[in-house]
Every structure is written in structure tokens, then in C-alpha cells.
Amino acid sequence: xxxxxxxxxxxxxxxxxxxxxxxxxxxxxxxxxxxxxxxxxxxxxxxxxxxxxxxxxxxxxxxxxxxxxxxxxxxxxxxxxxxxxxxxxxxxxxxxxxxxxxxxxxxxxxxxxxxxxxxxxxxxxxxxxxxxxxxxxxxxxxxxxxxxxxxxxxxxxxxxxxxxxxxxxxxxxxxxxxxxxxxxxxxxxxxxxxxxxxxxxxxxxxxxxxxxxxxxxxxxxxxxxxxxxxxxxxxxxxxxxxxxxxxxxxxxxxxxxxxxxxxxxxxxxxxxxxxxxxxxxxxxxxxxxxxxxxxxxxxxxxxxxxxxxxxxxxxxxxxxxxxxxxxxxxxxxxxxxxxxxxxxxxxxxxxxxxxxxxxxxx
Numbered sequence: 031x032x033x034x035x036x037x038x039x040x041x042x043x044x045x046x047x048x049x050x051x052x053x054x055x056x057x058x059x060x061x062x063x064x065x066x067x068x069x070x071x072x073x074x075x076x077x078x079x080x081x082x083x084x085x086x087x088x089x090x091x092x093x094x095x096x097x098x099x100x101x102x103x104x105x106x107x108x109x110x111x112x113x114x115x116x117x118x119x120x121x122x123x124x125x126x127x128x129x130x131x132x133x134x135x136x137x138x139x140x141x142x143x144x145x146x147x148x149x150x151x152x153x154x155x156x157x158x159x160x161x162x163x164x165x166x167x168x169x170x171x172x173x174x175x176x177x178x179x180x181x182x183x184x185x186x187x188x189x190x191x192x193x194x195x196x197x198x199x200x201x202x203x204x205x206x207x208x209x210x211x212x213x214x215x216x217x218x219x220x221x222x223x224x225x226x227x228x229x230x231x232x233x234x235x236x237x238x239x240x241x242x243x244x245x246x247x248x249x250x251x252x253x254x255x256x257x258x259x260x261x262x263x264x265x266x267x268x269x270x271x272x273x274x275x276x277x278x279x280x281x282x283x284x285x286x287x288x289x290x291x292x293x294x295x296x297x298x299x300x301x302x303x304x305x306x307x308x309x310x311x312x313x314x315x316x317x318x319x320x321x322x323x324x325x326x327x328x329x330x331x332x333x334x335x336x337x338x339x340x341x342x343x344x345x346x347x348x349x350x351x352x353x354x355x356x357x358x359x360x361x362x363x364x365x366x367x368x369x370x371x372x373x374x375x376x377x378x379x380x381x382x383x384x385x386x387x388x389x390x391x392x
Contacts, residue, residue: 033120034113041109042102049101053094119148123155135163171334183216222351225281234275234362238386241270241279241314242305248283249303252291260297261318263287267305270312271386274363282359283314285352286379290318293377311365312385320376328371332357356381 122139129137141152194205249263256263290301299319306313334354357367365383
């Protein structure tokens with residue numbers, strides 16, 4: 031049976047049960063106290079002079095049967111209409127689900143009416159569809175960009191090999207060096223894609239991590255690159271405990287610091303790394319000097335393969351996934367990445383993560 035038919039029968043059964051209770055009440059508290067024979071003084075015998083119990087039962091039974099039939103019909107018809115009205119939002123949700131199953135994620139339910147459970151369900155479903163649509167668009171764009179980025183080193187390799195094949199007497203040392211550089215770039219890109227996929231899947235074990243120690247570790251790792259680029263790194267702040275993956279959070283911080291180094295001033299640049307504790311979260315902020323950035327450009331820097339062509343770049347620039355990986359790792363830890371351009375020039379990147387509970391710090 032359909033849900034509508036089940037609800038209809040349930041409504042009808044409830045009405046019938048209510049009618050039965052009323053009839054029972056009438057019998058228990060009225061008819062049963064009417065005697066079978068009514069004695070009237072002075073009538074000269076046991077001749078009933080007023081309606082007795084049998085008379086009342088005969089008079090009461092036909093209307094009672096009619097009332098029961100009416101209640102049954104009313105319960106079935108009214109229950110069918112009421113069930114249809116209540117299930118109408120579910121039909122709209124079912125229609126939207128089928129459209130989503132066929133690949134159409136742009137449809138929304140937009141259920142009207144008061145905020146009851148069905149309205150909450152429809153709104154939650156609309157929110158889910160919006161997130162799925164956004165995720166699908168991002169995945170399509172990411173796949174297209176990744177294919178393009180991976181095709182580039184392969185195309186360069188093919189060209190170099192074709193040139194070497196057409197000129198066998200050419201010195202191969204330069205060819206080997208260029209192939210090594212292209213292959214290294216392809217490996218770096220592949221590793222970045224794997225790291226990004228790992229962060230998106232949240233396939234890691236959480237442990238207590240101090241962001242201030244993470245910042246120091248990332249700074250020590252990239253200090254030679256900073257000195258080579260003429261960039262000064264300064265760290266400060268409080269102990270900032272959180273729960274997460276130490277390798278991923280170290281990668282997050284390393285990417286932020288590396289990005290601040292390679293997109294800094296050509297000489298005498300500066301980087302400030304600070305950690306801060308809020309009531310329910312911890313912050314790590316990486317600021318760097320550099321050229322002034324337009325807000326429209328800053329808004330795209332965390333997207334995959336968006337390197338920001340207006341920024342100062344060096345030979346140590348990455349594959350265009352640095353900030354995208356930072357954003358993905360932050361989201362995998364229930365955190366956020368906020369990018370803002372500094373008025374003096376450069377970029378300010380702030381990652382906010384949930385603070386570790388007190389018992390996790392012991």
C-alpha cells in the first residue's frame with residue numbers, strides 16, 4: 031500500500047475508534063441503567079408504562095449504525111484529502127531527488143509555508159543540492175585544469191624527444207637536463223594532486239598539534255630559500271593547540287610560508303608569522319610584503335591553478351596548487367582560510383581552526 035493509503039486508513043480507523051468509544055460511553059453510562067421492565071404504581075401489574083431498555087436500544091441502534099457509516103465515509107474521504115495535502119511536499123522532494131539522480135543539480139524545491147518538519151527537510155535538501163552543484167562545478171573545473179597542467183609537461187617531453195629523434199647527432203646533455211626539469215615538474219604536480227585528494231577525503235588521524243611549533247618547523251625548513259630570496263621571516267604569538275593531522279597542518283603552514291617567500295619583493299622582503307588563541311578557535315596568520323593586489327585577484331588565489339599573474343614570481347614558484355591545498359586542508363580540519371590584500375602591498379593569509387579541548391592538551 032502507498033503511504034497515502036496507509037495514512038487514510040489510519041485516519042479512518044482513528045475516527046471509527048473515537049465513534050466506538052462514544053457509543054460505548056452512551057451504553058455504559060446511560061442505557062445499561064435503564065431497567066428491562068418499568069413498574070408503574072397503580073397500574074395493576076408489571077405492565078410497562080414508559081419506554082424500557084429494549085425500546086431505547088431499538089430506537090438507538092439505527093442512528094448509531096448510520097453514524098458509524100457516516101464516520102467511516104468521512105474518515106476515508108477526509109483522510110485521503112488530508113494525507114494528499116500533507117504528502118504533497120514529499121512529492122516535490124521526490125521529484126527533485128529524481129532530477130538530481132539524473133544529473134540535474136540546479137533544481138530547487140523552494141517549499142513555501144510555515145517552518146514545520148517538511149519545510150526543514152526541503153530547505154536542507156536545497157542546501158545539499160547547492161553544495162553538490164558547487165562541488166560538481168569545482169570538480170569539473172579542477173579536472174579540466176589538472177588535465178591541462180599535466181598535458182603541458184607531456185607535450186614538452188614529446189617535443190624534445192621528436193627534436194632528438196630528428197637530429198641524432200645533437201648533444202643530448204642539454205636535452206637530458208630539460209627532460210629532467212620537465213619530469214620534476216610533472217612529479218611535483220602529481221604529488222600536489224595526491225595531497226589535495228587526501229585532504230579532501232579527510233583520511234587522516236587527528237592528534238594534538240601546536241600551531242606555534244608547526245610555524246617554527248615550517249620556518250626552519252624554508253629558511254634557506256628565504257635567505258636566498260633576501261626575505262626576512264619573523265615568528266611570534268601564543269601556543270595554539272588544535273586537533274588534526276601533524277603532516278597535513280605542517281604542509282598547510284609550509285605552503286603559506288613558501289607562497290609568502292616566492293611572491294614577495296625581489297629584495298629586502300619581510301614575512302610575519304603569528305599565532306593567536308580565541309575562545310573557541312586558534313589562528314595562524316602569514317603576512318608578506320609585495321605588490322598591491324586587487325581584491326578581485328585575491329578572491330581567486332585559493333582556486334586550483336590560479337597563480338595570480340599580477341604577482342611577483344620567481345623560479346621557485348609552485349604548480350598553482352599551494353593555496354588550494356591550504357584551503358582544502360583547512361576545510362578538512364573544520365577550519366577556514368581567509369585571504370586579504372595588505373594596504374601596503376602583499377598578502378595576509380589567516381587560517382582559523384577549532385581549538386583543542388582542554389583534556390586533549392594533556
